[in-house]
Amino acid sequence: MMEWVILTPLLGAVLAYSFRRKYASTVALAAALANLVVATRLSLDIWRKGAHQYSLGGWGAPLGIELYADGLSGILLMMLAVTGTWITLYARGYFRYEEARDVAARGPGGLFWPLWLFLWAGFNGLLLSSDLFNIYVLLEVVGLSAVALAALGGRPKALLASLRYALAAFGGSLVFLLGVALLYAQYHTLDVRLLGGLVEVSPVARTALMLMTVGMAVKTALFPLHFWLPGAHAAAIAPVSALLSALVVKASFYVSLRVWFDVMGSTVTFEAGQFLGVLGSLAIIWGSIQAMRQKGLKLLIAHSTVGQIGYLFLLFPLMHGGDTAGLPFKAWNGGMYQLLAHALAKASMFLAAGVVVRSLRTDQLSQMAGMAGQIPLTTFALGLSGVTLIGLPPTGGFLAKWLLMEASLESGQWWWAAVLVVGGLLTAGYVFLMLAYTLRPPKKTPDLERVPLSMEVAALVLALMAALMGLRAEEPFQLLSVEAPWRVNR
Amino acid sequence: MELPWEPFLLFALCGVGLFSIGFFGLVVCAHVLRKILALNIMGGGVFLFFISVARRNTHEFADPVPQAMVLTGIVVALGVTAFAVTLARRLYSTTRQTTLSRSEREEGIS
Numbered sequence: 001m002m003e004w005v006i007l008t009p010l011l012g013a014v015l016a017y018s019f020r021r022k023y024a025s026t027v028a029l030a031a032a033l034a035n036l037v038v039a040t041r042l043s044l045d046i047w048r049k050g051a052h053q054y055s056l057g058g059w060g061a062p063l064g065i066e067l068y069a070d071g072l073s074g075i076l077l078m079m080l081a082v083t084g085t086w087i088t089l090y091a092r093g094y095f096r097y098e099e100a101r102d103v104a105a106r107g108p109g110g111l112f113w114p115l116w117l118f119l120w121a122g123f124n125g126l127l128l129s130s131d132l133f134n135i136y137v138l139l140e141v142v143g144l145s146a147v148a149l150a151a152l153g154g155r156p157k158a159l160l161a162s163l164r165y166a167l168a169a170f171g172g173s174l175v176f177l178l179g180v181a182l183l184y185a186q187y188h189t190l191d192v193r194l195l196g197g198l199v200e201v202s203p204v205a206r207t208a209l210m211l212m213t214v215g216m217a218v219k220t221a222l223f224p225l226h227f228w229l230p231g232a233h234a235a236a237i238a239p240v241s242a243l244l245s246a247l248v249v250k251a252s253f254y255v256s257l258r259v260w261f262d263v264m265g266s267t268v269t270f271e272a273g274q275f276l277g278v279l280g281s282l283a284i285i286w287g288s289i290q291a292m293r294q295k296g297l298k299l300l301i302a303h304s305t306v307g308q309i310g311y312l313f314l315l316f317p318l319m320h321g322g323d324t325a326g327l328p329f330k331a332w333n334g335g336m337y338q339l340l341a342h343a344l345a346k347a348s349m350f351l352a353a354g355v356v357v358r359s360l361r362t363d364q365l366s367q368m369a370g371m372a373g374q375i376p377l378t379t380f381a382l383g384l385s386g387v388t389l390i391g392l393p394p395t396g397g398f399l400a401k402w403l404l405m406e407a408s409l410e411s412g413q414w415w416w417a418a419v420l421v422v423g424g425l426l427t428a429g430y431v432f433l434m435l436a437y438t439l440r441p442p443k444k445t446p447d448l449e450r451v452p453l454s455m456e457v458a459a460l461v462l463a464l465m466a467a468l469m470g471l472r473a474e475e476p477f478q479l480l481s482v483e484a485p486w487r488v489n490r
Numbered sequence: 491m492e493l494p495w496e497p498f499l500l501f502a503l504c505g506v507g508l509f510s511i512g513f514f515g516l517v518v519c520a521h522v523l524r525k526i527l528a529l530n531i532m533g534g535g536v537f538l539f540f541i542s543v544a545r546r547n548t549h550e551f552a553d554p555v556p557q558a559m560v561l562t563g564i565v566v567a568l569g570v571t572a573f574a575v576t577l578a579r580r581l582y583s584t585t586r587q588t589t590l591s592r593s594e595r596e597e598g599i600s
Contacts, residue, residue: 133559140566144573151577159581164590166577167525170570171516174532177563178509181536184556185502185543 001042002054002067005077006125008035013117021110025092028113032081032088035120039081043074043479051483054128062189068130071482072336076127076254079340082465083246083347084120086458090351091116091239093452097358112152116243119145123251132180132190132263135255136173143169143219146248149240150232161231168228169219172252176215182208183263195263205267212259213276219252222276222313223283226306230290233302238354241298245305246347250339253312260316261485273317280313281419288426292433296363297356300434301349307427308342308389311335311404314416318407319485330410332484333477334403337469340476341396344466345385351459352381358455359448365434370442372435377456379438384463386431391424396469501542509535520589522578526571533567 012031016024046052046069054067069077091112122141129135147169151162184190186204199205221229233245260268287307294300315335319328355378356371357363372379391401401420408416469476508531515528537560544553581587 133562137562137566140570144569147577148573151580154580156581156585156587159577159584160587160590163522163574163577163581166570166574167516167529167590170529170574171513171532174509174529174536175513178506178536178539181540181543181556184540184559185546188553 001038001045002052002069002128004038005035005042005128006121008038009117009124010121013114013121016117017114024110024113025095028117029088029092031117032085032120035124036081036085039077039124042069043078046071046074046482047475047479062191062194065129065131065134066191067128068193069128071480071484072254072257073127074479074482075336075340075476076250077124079250079343080120080123080127080247083343083462084243086462087239087243087246087347087351088116090242090354090455090458093454093458094237094239094354097452097455112149112239115145115149115152116239119149119243119248123247126251127254130192132183132192132195134190135258136177136180139173139176139219139251139255140170142248142251143173146244150236150244152240153235153237155235157231158235161228161235164228165232168225172215172218174215175218176212176255179208179211179215182211192258192262196265199264199266201267205264209259209264209267209272213256216252216256216259217279220249220256220312221306221309222279223286223306223310224279226283226287226309229306230299230302233305233350234296234298238351238357241302241353242347242350245302245350246343249305249309250343253309253339257315261319265485268316268320270317270320273320276313277317277416280310280316281416281423283307283310283313284419284423285310285426288423288430291430292426295365297353297365297368297434298350298363300365300430301346301353304349304389304427304430305342305346307423308338308346311338311342311401311420311423314404314408314419317413318404318411318416328485329481330403331407333473333480334400334407336400336480337396337403337473337476338400341388341400341466341469344462344469345388345397348381348385348459348462348466351455351462352378352385355451355455355459356382358451361449365437368437369440371438373442374448375456377460379435381456381459381463382438383431383435384460384467386427386434388463388466390428390431394470395467397466399470399473496546498542498545501545502539505535505537505539505542507535508532508538511535520591522581522588522590523575525590526574526578529574530567530571533563537563 009031012027016027019027051070056065119142122138126135126138129138147162147166150165151158182204187195187198189195218225233241236244284307287303291300291303294303312335315331318331359375360367388395388397391397405417405420512528512532512535516525519525519528540556540560544556
């Protein structure tokens with residue numbers, strides 16, 4: 001089962017590359033659906049029977065490389081499968097429309113499918129890896145595909161942004177790799193769970209933790225290392241912006257979770273957690289203020305990603321907040337729910353922005369007067385995903401922020417609660433600013449280009465899922481609790 | 491000549507030194523090609539560190555695992571370099587630009 005989660009997108013990628021362009025998108029959709037089925041079955045298995053393990057080639061750790069899936073892997077596999085399938089559906093409509101209109105658009109269409117599926121396969125592999133070097137290699141697989149996708153548009157702006165992205169991402173990986181090398185020098189193994197039992201507080205372990213955290217912070221675009229993100233995410237073509245912003249930044253965040261709680265559980269200190277929390281808070285404030293200052297829709301959404309990533313890093317201080325029972329449970333589930341809600345909402349926002357850019361032929365917010373009346377479905381999707389980001393009930397974002405708020409108050413770290421409140425207000429600021437432009441009466445009726453309905457529907461469905469996921473959280477929480485760090489450590 | 495420390499430590503420290511030089515270059519140099527070379531120097535430093543770690547125990551033979559990892563790492567580094575150089579060439583042929591400076595405001599129209 002576990003190997004098929006990786007193999008379905010991988011086979012799809014190879015087939016999509018070899019087949020004629022006409023069939024590539026169909027192959028990709030088939031691979032996406034197959035992966036959705038396999039990932040769902042694996043997650044159900046984890047939910048019912050507990051964590052899964054698989055030794056590649058029959059060689060176990062420490063010599064061999066193991067695949068390992070716990071609740072965290074399961075929930076992220078599902079995030080990737082669900083969001084990825086809708087992005088795939090959207091991209092089919094997007095490229096068909098684009099190619100019918102413009103012959104020059106054929107190039108990116110042909111390359112999008114294999115690159116996107118390679119990214120997907122690498123990401124799935126990353127989520128199932130339990131070996132730090134393997135994690136490094138798969139991060140590079142994800143990174144290479146992501147940079148190539150970001151450059152697909154081929155316009156100078158996209159090239160410049162993706163080159164900056166490439167240097168940041170690969171530099172970050174090498175910093176991470178030096179940390180891995182330090183750990184290997186000290187403990188002679190790279191298996192995540194074996195290391196978890198071996199690592200003790202020492203200067204070597206501290207240095208390794210610092211290097212690995214910095215490397216991953218660059219790739220996750222944590223303030224102040226976010227310089228590469230807005231350009232790369234805004235200049236890419238619509239389906240690529242969505243998958244970069246919603247999914248790819250979570251790959252390196254996932255690795256930092258593994259490093260902090262599975263490998264270095266004994267080394268991380270209260271102060272280290274506070275430090276990441278401060279950077280996260282600054283990211284929330286800086287990203288949101290920058291988002292309000294933008295004149296282009298896609299740049300606004302990209303800056304909002306910088307801010308929303310900040311919330312994820314509040315998880316680190318809250319997991320180490322005293323010994324109150326049930327506290328790490330709330331911090332962990334709140335952080336994870338923020339991750340899921342942001343994935344769905346941000347994918348929806350960028351997909352909707354793609355529809356807006358196509359119909360209005362502009363990205364400028366000032367040109368969007370009257371949009372709400374002309375493309376209501378898409379405007380509704382933008383608004384609804386904005387509501388999720390603000391965190392109004394009953395959305396997934398509300399539940400996430402509520403849990404984080406409770407965790408911060410119960411642990412006596414009230415300052416994070418203040419950050420959550422201010423962050424919510426600032427987020428509301430840029431979401432309402434964006435919506436206000438669309439509701440203004442238009443000066444003249446613009447002639448809109450019709451886009452395929454599948455594009456509008458994909459954006460709307462993702463927004464609805466993000467909004468409704470707050471209604472029932474019991475099953476995701478049960479899945480998340482399988483071998484969760486707060487159960488193992490305490 | 492007897493060294494005052496284990497020989498592997500010397501190589502490991504050289505590796506860390508190379509890594510730092512590469513990191514400095516990545517941040518400070520403006521030219522894209524220099525940045526890509528700096529990335530390679532960083533990589534070389536990490537690989538040297540890994541290889542020297544294989545000799546940390548004075549057994550008969552060296553630990554083979556770091557060598558396997560370094561081989562994989564070199565392949566990854568080669569792919570990354572080739573790809574980054576291609577991007578840089580494309581940037582140069584479309585804009586005549588060899589640095590990452592923002593020549594125009596990025597407004598992100600797609």
